[in-house]
Amino acid sequence: xxxxxxxxxxxxxxxxxxxxxxxxxxxxxxxxxxxxxxxxxxxxxxxxxxxxxxxxxxxxxxxxxxxxxxxxxxxxxxxxxxxxxxxxxxxxxxxxxxxxxxxxxxxxxxxxxxxxxxxxxxxxxxxxxxxxxxxxxxxxxxxxxxxxxxxxxxxxxxx
Numbered sequence: 001x002x003x004x005x006x007x008x009x010x011x012x013x014x015x016x017x018x019x020x021x022x023x024x025x026x027x028x029x030x031x032x033x034x035x036x037x038x039x040x041x042x043x044x045x046x047x048x049x050x051x052x053x054x055x056x057x058x059x060x061x062x063x064x065x066x067x068x069x070x071x072x073x074x075x076x077x078x079x080x081x082x083x084x085x086x087x088x089x090x091x092x093x094x095x096x097x098x099x100x101x102x103x104x105x106x107x108x109x110x111x112x113x114x115x116x117x118x119x120x121x122x123x124x125x126x127x128x129x130x131x132x133x134x135x136x137x138x139x140x141x142x143x144x145x146x147x148x149x150x151x152x153x154x155x156x157x158x159x
Contacts, residue, residue, distance in 0.1 A: 125156045 096104065115123070130137035144155035 122156055122159065124158050126158070 117123075126139040128137055128139075129135065139157045140154035141157045141159075142154065147153040147155075
């Protein structure tokens with residue numbers, strides 16, 4: 001009888017152990033679901049925090065980009081202005097003033113008048129140095145004839 005009681009107790013303990021194991025298995029499954037849910041919530045919270053950080057970083061980078069664009073624009077305008085100023089300074093330094101231009105025009109007119117006067121007075125004559133003594137001689141037009149009391153004057157060729 002003792003043996004029968006022991007077997008019954010063992011069977012009862014085995015059934016109790018099976019029930020407890022089944023409850024443990026169900027509890028483990030529910031614990032798995034709870035753990036996954038907790039991990040999801042934690043991950044969602046962390047991602048929300050990171051999203052805010054990313055948005056702040058993006059906004060900061062946009063501000064930096066705007067500032068950089070303004071600096072590039074200012075530098076471009078400044079360099080262009082400096083180049084124009086240098087060109088104007090060089091032009092002011094090298095180019096003659098209106099008074100100098102008037103003086104140069106007057107001088108040119110005087111020189112042109114002088115050249116015309118010289119041309120009329122023999123400036124276009126073909127003059128060379130002739131002979132062993134390198135004396136000054138001029139090309140004459142023999143067809144025009146001789147002039148003067150002794151017929152020793154000739155017309156210069158081209159006049």
